[in-house]
Amino acid sequence: AQSVTQLGSHVSVSEGALVLLRCNYSSSVPPYLFWYVQYPNQGLQLLLKYTSAATLVKGINGFEAEFKKSETSFHLTKPSAHMSDAAEYFCAVSDWGGGFKTIFGAGTRLFVKA
Amino acid sequence: NAGVTQTPKFRVLKTGQSMTLLCAQDMNHEYMYWYRQDPGMGLRLIHYSVGEGTTAKGEVPDGYNVSRLKKQNFLLGLESAAPSQTSVYFCASSYSSGINQQFFGPGTRLTVL
Numbered sequence A: 001a002q003s004v005t006q007l008g009s010h011v012s013v014s015e016g017a018l019v020l021l022r023c024n025y026s027s028s029v030p031p032y033l034f035w036y037v038q039y040p041n042q043g044l045q046l047l048l049k050y051t052s053a054a055t056l057v058k059g060i061n062g063f064e065a066e067f068k069k070s071e072t073s074f075h076l077t078k079p080s081a082h083m084s085d086a087a088e089y090f091c092a093v094s095d096w097g098g099g100f101k102t103i104f105g106a107g108t109r110l111f112v113k114a
Numbered sequence B: 001n002a003g004v005t006q007t008p009k010f011r012v013l014k015t016g017q018s019m020t021l022l023c024a025q026d027m028n029h030e031y032m033y034w035y036r037q038d039p040g041m042g043l044r045l046i047h048y049s050v051g052e053g054t055t056a057k058g059e060v061p062d063g064y065n066v067s068r069l070k071k072q073n074f075l076l077g078l079e080s081a082a083p084s085q086t087s088v089y090f091c092a093s094s095y096s097s098g099i100n101q102q103f104f105g106p107g108t109r110l111t112v113l
Helices: none
Strands: A003-007 A010-014 A019-026 A031-038 A044-050 A056-058 A064-068 A073-078 A087-095 A102-104 A108-113 B004-007 B010-013 B019-025 B031-037 B043-049 B065-067 B073-078 B087-094 B108-112
Touching: A003 A087, A003 A102, A010 A019, A019 A031, A019 A087, A019 A108, A031 A064, A031 A073, A044 A056, A044 A064, A044 A073, A073 A087, B004 B087, B019 B031, B019 B087, B019 B108, B031 B073, B043 B065, B043 B073, B073 B087
Parallel strands: A010 A108, B010 B108
Antiparallel strands: A003 A019, A019 A073, A031 A044, A031 A087, A056 A064, A064 A073, A087 A102, A087 A108, B004 B019, B019 B073, B031 B043, B031 B087, B065 B073, B087 B108
């Protein structure tokens, strides 16, 4: 069965510092992996997705994520945090085999300090 | 294009009352979903639909019903609201499952007293 674990419900960084949000998954078949961002009082928006092409995926707003099969990880990074990055981030895994199934992680709230 | 819209944005109900949440999408997507979001629990799938006239149960379907009479609309009903259904409800749609991203509405904040 699929599952997604996001390590750390809250992450705090200083403006200009590296952002690292961790996501580990389990899937019995090659997965599709997604990162979504949710700004306050809004719905989720796609940041980036991995679909078995390049293992390093670049998304919007300077974010990127690297698929590491050996570590079953898909961590999200951004070299330099900006105040506008403060939001909640969700990792999700989708299982192509057997039809529909997308599982979302519990989310990580990112705080950016001035 | 409006994308995915939800009606209403906020609602307060008393225990035992009923209501319907409406979701509409203008992207001609086949798949539509209803989630609830609770603190520390991420998004949990309530029901979903893979096409007009079809519905299926998700992870937490109890206490909810859905209908997809038209491709662009997906309705979520609460027949007898309970305080445990206090949550933020999100509708989403996608072209298909798996590889395709989901597009989310702005959410409905429901409080059941």
